[in-house]
Amino acid sequence: MKEGDIMIGAQVGRVLKSKNSAFAAGTFALSDAGWSTHSISSGKDLTPLLANWPAHIPKSLALGTIGMPGLTAYFGLLEICCAKKGETVLVNGAAGAVGSLVGQIAKIIGCKVVGSAGSDEKVKYLKTIGFDEAFNYKTVSSLEEALKRASPEGYDCFFDNVGGEFTDVALHQMKKYGRIALCGAISLYNDSVPRKAPYVHVPLIMQGLRMEGFTVQRWLNRYNEGLEKLMQWVIQGKLKYHEHITKGFDNMPSAFIGMLKGDNIGKAIITAK
Amino acid sequence: MKEGDIMIGAQVGRVLKSKNSAFAAGTFALSDAGWSTHSISSGKDLTPLLANWPAHIPKSLALGTIGMPGLTAYFGLLEICCAKKGETVLVNGAAGAVGSLVGQIAKIIGCKVVGSAGSDEKVKYLKTIGFDEAFNYKTVSSLEEALKRASPEGYDCFFDNVGGEFTDVALHQMKKYGRIALCGAISLYNDSVPRKAPYVHVPLIMQGLRMEGFTVQRWLNRYNEGLEKLMQWVIQGKLKYHEHITKGFDNMPSAFIGMLKGDNIGKAIITAK
Numbered sequence: 075m076k077e078g079d080i081m082i083g084a085q086v087g088r089v090l091k092s093k094n095s096a097f098a099a100g101t102f103a104l105s106d107a108g109w110s111t112h113s114i115s116s117g118k119d120l121t122p123l124l125a126n127w128p129a130h131i132p133k134s135l136a137l138g139t140i141g142m143p144g145l146t147a148y149f150g151l152l153e154i155c156c157a158k159k160g161e162t163v164l165v166n167g168a169a170g171a172v173g174s175l176v177g178q179i180a181k182i183i184g185c186k187v188v189g190s191a192g193s194d195e196k197v198k199y200l201k202t203i204g205f206d207e208a209f210n211y212k213t214v215s216s217l218e219e220a221l222k223r224a225s226p227e228g229y230d231c232f233f234d235n236v237g238g239e240f241t242d243v244a245l246h247q248m249k250k251y252g253r254i255a256l257c258g259a260i261s262l263y264n265d266s267v268p269r270k271a272p273y274v275h276v277p278l279i280m281q282g283l284r285m286e287g288f289t290v291q292r293w294l295n296r297y298n299e300g301l302e303k304l305m306q307w308v309i310q311g312k313l314k315y316h317e318h319i320t321k322g323f324d325n326m327p328s329a330f331i332g333m334l335k336g337d338n339i340g341k342a343i344i345t346a347k
Numbered sequence: 348m349k350e351g352d353i354m355i356g357a358q359v360g361r362v363l364k365s366k367n368s369a370f371a372a373g374t375f376a377l378s379d380a381g382w383s384t385h386s387i388s389s390g391k392d393l394t395p396l397l398a399n400w401p402a403h404i405p406k407s408l409a410l411g412t413i414g415m416p417g418l419t420a421y422f423g424l425l426e427i428c429c430a431k432k433g434e435t436v437l438v439n440g441a442a443g444a445v446g447s448l449v450g451q452i453a454k455i456i457g458c459k460v461v462g463s464a465g466s467d468e469k470v471k472y473l474k475t476i477g478f479d480e481a482f483n484y485k486t487v488s489s490l491e492e493a494l495k496r497a498s499p500e501g502y503d504c505f506f507d508n509v510g511g512e513f514t515d516v517a518l519h520q521m522k523k524y525g526r527i528a529l530c531g532a533i534s535l536y537n538d539s540v541p542r543k544a545p546y547v548h549v550p551l552i553m554q555g556l557r558m559e560g561f562t563v564q565r566w567l568n569r570y571n572e573g574l575e576k577l578m579q580w581v582i583q584g585k586l587k588y589h590e591h592i593t594k595g596f597d598n599m600p601s602a603f604i605g606m607l608k609g610d611n612i613g614k615a616i617i618t619a620k
Contacts (some may be wrong), residue, residue: 093500126400167611180419195533199556234548237546237548238546241546241548244496251456251565254545256548256551256552257552258548258552259546259548259549262546262548262549268545268546269545269546270543270544270545270546271534271543271544271545271546272541272542272543272544273510273511273514273532273533273542273543273544274547274558274560275507275510275514275529275531275532275560276531276535277560277561277562278529278558279529279530279531279560279562280562281560282559282561282565283559283560284557284558284559284560285547285551285552285557285558285559286551286555286556286557286558286559287547287548287551287552287553287554287555287556287557288555289552289553289555292524292555331558
């Protein structure tokens with residue numbers, strides 16, 4: 075992942091004219107063309123959408139539920155958290171593009187799911203998409219108590235999108251041999267001086283815990299497997315999606331800042347007009 | 348592991364008289380009887396030594412190389428670090444009971460091994476038992492430079508017995524998808540206030556690193572497999588042992604403090620007389 079990627083984002087576009095037989099006019103594809111309404115491509119930087127994309131499924135899901143965030147949730151939960159039926163999964167940033175999918179996939183495979191989010195509206199949303207327990211971390215009197223109340227017996231898996239104090243507290247609520255997937259650290263990105271936490275050695279050793287960081291590129295050769303599974307669940311209605319849509323490129327900066335501040339539920343999408 | 352275990356230690360003793368057919372007189376066994384020259388046991392708290400223990404192999408190795416420390420090194424390196432032939436392994440506390448075995452087992456399976464220890468005498472010892480690179484962390488001008496010099500291309504595995512600043516620095520010398528086994532944190536045990544370190548999220552995420560804590564009890568049902576392998580390597584001369592022997596129970600407190608201070612090379616053993 076190059077740093078610049080963050081600002082360029084990814085786009086779903088439609089091929090208008092083509093001299094490349096791999097991308098006939100009318101084809102939808104992911105591109106790296108940046109924030110432009112029209113662009114010219116040799117086809118090299120285009121990725122075709124999953125074949126047989128049903129007409130009633132928005133193509134923009136290729137940027138979210140059936141795209142990178144979906145794959146991040148899918149592989150992170152199954153390959154890093156190694157979540158199994160009957161286990162209890164904790165996810166923070168739970169109403170975000172990735173978090174909301176982590177919780178739903180965990181439910182699909184038969185886990186109990188606890189989510190943390192930063193507004194009552196988000197908590198309400200988490201309940202509607204099947205989270206067993208959800209709480210607003212900004213208003214609970216004690217994060218430790220909230221985690222204990224939601225799952226008194228502790229957590230087998232913790233999908234961490236946030237970092238910071240949340241991690242420090244959750245670490246001590248893990249069951250023996252628990253697995254922590256480090257996916258993001260949104261609470262830490264704005265630090266000019268790196269913030270510090272107590273060494274993790276003693277809790278990790280005593281409970282036999284695993285903490286593993288990842289980016290989705292790790293499973294590049296398995297993207298198709300993941301995308302097909304995600305599409306299947308969307309079609310079956312098992313995976314609900316919610317897009318936070320901002321209209322017009324002019325509004326991109328405020329949409330980006332809003333995303334970092336936690337304004338959105340689900341994937342932040344910007345339409346050209 | 349109960350906290351009291353640390354002070355009780357484990358003993359190798361010989362059965363003098365017996366009414367239990369499982370432990371005939373003359374049998375050597377591990378016991379939990381504490382610091383006593385003689386004790387009475389129903390046999391419940393005794394663990395027989397590995398069968399067919401060769402006469403020329405000291406029975407005290409059942410407390411070290413062919414005991415808990417050996418098993419800790421064996422399973423920690425193979426199951427937590429997942430070290431594979433051709434990889435580079437870093438171990439700190441490398442001249443200790445566990446560390447010296449980690450390095451040697453890593454060599455046996457075909458790894459490059461780098462060790463850190465706290466005296467020139469220990470560093471010399473590490474070279475004699477086959478470490479590819481070893482340095483005295485107390486006298487190097489920069490730990491980061493020492494690690495880079497020993498393995499410019501970085502480390503696949505890091506077997507951490509120490510914690511603290513060593514971990515902070517080593518973390519940034521790991522190769523992509525590196526594995527860190529947290530076995531101990533001797534640098535942290537004396538802290539009255541838990542010391543802090545920068546959050547590990549960003550390096551773990553960016554490099555896809557895994558950090559996992561463990562105690563050897565995790566492989567209770569595989570002890571025999573491990574002990575037989577360790578014995579085989581000792582008999583073949585592939586695994587060299589060095590015991591730090593203190594004579595007489597009266598000297599136990601100073602031997603224990605010395606162990607925590609880093610006086611010993613290899614396992615600290617106390618004889619009854």
